[in-house]
Amino acid sequence: MTTLRAAAVTDVGRVRTNNQDWVLATDSLFAVADGMGGHAGGEIASRTAIESLQQAFETDRTSGGLAEAVRRANLAVWERSRADADLRGMGTTLTAAAVVSNQGGDRLALVNVGDSRAYLFQSGELIQLTADHSLVEEMVRSGELTADEAAVHPHRHILTRALGVDPDVDVDTSEVTPKAGDRLLLCSDGLVNEVAESEITGVLTRTENPDDAAHQLVQLARAHGGSDNITVVVVDVVDWERAVPARAPEARAAEAPPSPGPAPSPGDARAVQGEAEHRRFTPRFTFRVALFVLLLIAVLVGAAAVVGWFANRSYYVGLDGNQVTIYHGRPGGFLWFKPRLAEHTGLTTSDVLPSRIDDLRQGTQEPSLSAARAYVSNLAQEARSLPDSPVTTTPAGAAQPAAPAP
């Protein structure tokens, strides 16, 4: 049976005069929202989002239901901002986690819009489960900024996605299967902008219960300046209902090739599975990535065209058996471009001087087909004009020189 123990703390911080964060922690649904917008807008946006999320999730307690609940919450905030001129332009982040049943076991479904975060604290390691939808995080992902530069960037508060600014919203979703002893952390940026992840890890390692952990994290953020509202939810996994055992070998087969060692326990297999799912957040196919791929393809196609042009640029005169032959391309080919037969000349090796045979075997390059033809006719001419040419010294009965091509 899944048993959780949760604590939630929200704090105005030491600089702001109002708290625009909103938080929810029930026995199976946890959420943090960080509102923005003048006057009361921010508070109303975050509260509306979480209340709407909770209500909608009640009607469909599945992963899909949770994502749908975020879209309902988005509409609720958006409609409210349209209805009241004072609330125009308000918006909010929303990060939520919910226990959902799946094939006889439980899964933890996660949804995220904006820059509030979810972390899994597992075996002493803090794993970020969500990707921020902020300008600086996208610059970090595209390599324009380092993580250290992003942490102090003046525009780190600018969001690229938020709830309530448009009737449609793109929701990040994922699932993990925690195990007993894990901790889930949800927080607003007021925590992570003040407290380094190493310090967060320290608090989660040292504290015995979620209440202490949440309070100590908030106190630490205040001690470091508390320049923003700070919201923290800590959920301890006391016990977690596992999926039916049939799932474990499946996961093992997918993740690990047969190994000579002892088969991993079902617990190991699930741990691997869990990690694979965290990674789903990371490789994001952004417009920038698409543009890069397109440019790369364009460069490759251009390079292939140049190579093809170079490979097919010239002709050469070579041998096809004992026949003097004009080829299109380069002797021996170039990369994957094989020479193509352009025309047989009607001459054989016995029609040319023996001293030319080696050149023909190697292939004699000419810049054009007419140049190649001229070279061939010169070959025939020089053989005929020399008294000791193979044509005139060929003993009677040998093949007569082939007549020039009609």
Ligand code: MN
């Ligand atoms: Mn904030």
